[in-house]
Amino acid sequence: MKALIFGTTGQLGIELARRAPRDVTVATLGRDRADLTDPAACAAAITATDADIIINAAAYTAVDQAESDRDTAFLVNAEAPGAMACAAATRGLPFLHVSTDYVFDGSGTRPWAENDPVAPLGVYGESKLAGERAVAAARGGHVILRTAWVFSAHGKNFVKTMLRVGAGRDMLSVVDDQRGGPTAASDIADVLWTITAAFQNGKGQSGIFHFAGTPSVSWADFAEAIFARASLPKKPQIKRIPTLDYPTPAKRPANSTLDCSRIRAVYGIEQPDWHKSLAKVIDELETAG
Numbered sequence: 001m002k003a004l005i006f007g008t009t010g011q012l013g014i015e016l017a018r019r020a021p022r023d024v025t026v027a028t029l030g031r032d033r034a035d036l037t038d039p040a041a042c043a044a045a046i047t048a049t050d051a052d053i054i055i056n057a058a059a060y061t062a063v064d065q066a067e068s069d070r071d072t073a074f075l076v077n078a079e080a081p082g083a084m085a086c087a088a089a090t091r092g093l094p095f096l097h098v099s100t101d102y103v104f105d106g107s108g109t110r111p112w113a114e115n116d117p118v119a120p121l122g123v124y125g126e127s128k129l130a131g132e133r134a135v136a137a138a139r140g141g142h143v144i145l146r147t148a149w150v151f152s153a154h155g156k157n158f159v160k161t162m163l164r165v166g167a168g169r170d171m172l173s174v175v176d177d178q179r180g181g182p183t184a185a186s187d188i189a190d191v192l193w194t195i196t197a198a199f200q201n202g203k204g205q206s207g208i209f210h211f212a213g214t215p216s217v218s219w220a221d222f223a224e225a226i227f228a229r230a231s232l233p234k235k236p237q238i239k240r241i242p243t244l245d246y247p248t249p250a251k252r253p254a255n256s257t258l259d260c261s262r263i264r265a266v267y268g269i270e271q272p273d274w275h276k277s278l279a280k281v282i283d284e285l286e287t288a289g
């Protein structure tokens with residue numbers, strides 16, 4: 001069994017390579033060999049591959065920057081995945097794609113189910129939604145895994161930002177009215193490998209699935225948990241602020257919590273407690289120095 005992974009330098013790409021099962025050979029394509037701003041080239045790589053399954057871990061993830069870089073965000077997050085999914089469908093290869101909680105507008109307090117109405121608040125979410133639709137429209141075997149608030153010891157994420165900007169500070173202001181499920185990239189990688197095995201055994205089911213860590217918390221709660229776990233000589237006090245007091249170019253959903261019951265029913269995948277994964281990530285960061 002061979003898997004072809006796009007996006008090898010990101011949080012998820014790194015964890016996919018690290019956590020690949022023994023019976024899976026991994027082939028990776030980074031930006032140097034498959035640039036998603038060139039959808040046709042990415043599709044051609046799939047047409048030429050000898051892999052049995054395609055995993056797309058590449059994306060334009062700069063939420064604020066996307067507001068002023070719409071064309072690139074749509075090329076990378078929508079057009080390229082669409083072309084790649086079409087090439088995969090033509091070859092009969094399953095296509096595993098990753099999407100986001102930011103396809104929702106964040107209204108209400110109920111966790112979002114897969115078939116709830118989507119209404120992204122910003123360009124990043126719009127482009128990811130267009131990508132979901134393009135992947136589904138290719139009509140091949142596919143999984144669109146919507147996840148949220150991804151963290152790991154690599155790349156750019158909220159955990160690393162907090163440790164960088166909070167170290168040595170007395171006080172750090174963090175928004176308390178956006179809630180979601182922090183999700184470790186390592187846990188997402190494990191889910192994608194479980195789904196890969198299901199497709200390998202002829203038991204893969206196509207569609208959109210939600211997967212996020214539990215419990216759902218605010219960014220301020222998450223920041224407190226990060227500093228509680230970190231071994232810092234001085235830890236900042238978290239000042240809980242409303243989103244209004246932390247203006248950003250892109251609007252973010254207030255309620256980002258995902259209902260993950262479908263993936264449990266279909267694939268037997270449980271929501272991981274993010275506290276455990278956070279502890280491992282902070283240990284990894286502190287060991288690396």
Ligand SMILES: NC(=O)C1=CN([C@@H]2O[C@H](COP(=O)(O)OP(=O)(O)OC[C@H]3O[C@@H](n4cnc5c(N)ncnc54)[C@H](OP(=O)(O)O)[C@@H]3O)[C@@H](O)[C@H]2O)C=CC1
Binds near residue numbers: 007008034060099100
């Ligand atoms: N980060 C998060 O909080 C969340 C992420 N997601 C989704 O999860 C998936 C994985 O995200 P994550 O691992 O955090 O992303 P990262 O930002 O950590 O990594 C993005 C990856 O995409 C690659 N990439 C970006 N642009 C291009 C391009 N033009 N051509 C080729 N490769 C490109 C990057 O390569 P390079 O290093 O060369 O830039 C990198 O390997 C994405 O689909 C994302 O939308 C969903 C919810 C939350």
Ligand SMILES: Cc1cn([C@H]2C[C@H](O)[C@@H](COP(=O)(O)OP(=O)(O)O[C@H]3O[C@@H](C)C(=O)[C@@H](O)[C@H]3O)O2)c(=O)[nH]c1=O
Binds near residue numbers: 148178252
């Ligand atoms: C750095 C910082 C951020 N914040 C706020 C801003 C924002 O509302 C919230 C999160 O900020 P970030 O910019 O780190 O996170 P953001 O880039 O919005 O994270 C998102 O990334 C994309 C890719 C996704 O798909 C989403 O699921 C989500 O994880 O925290 C503070 O309140 N205080 C701070 O010091």
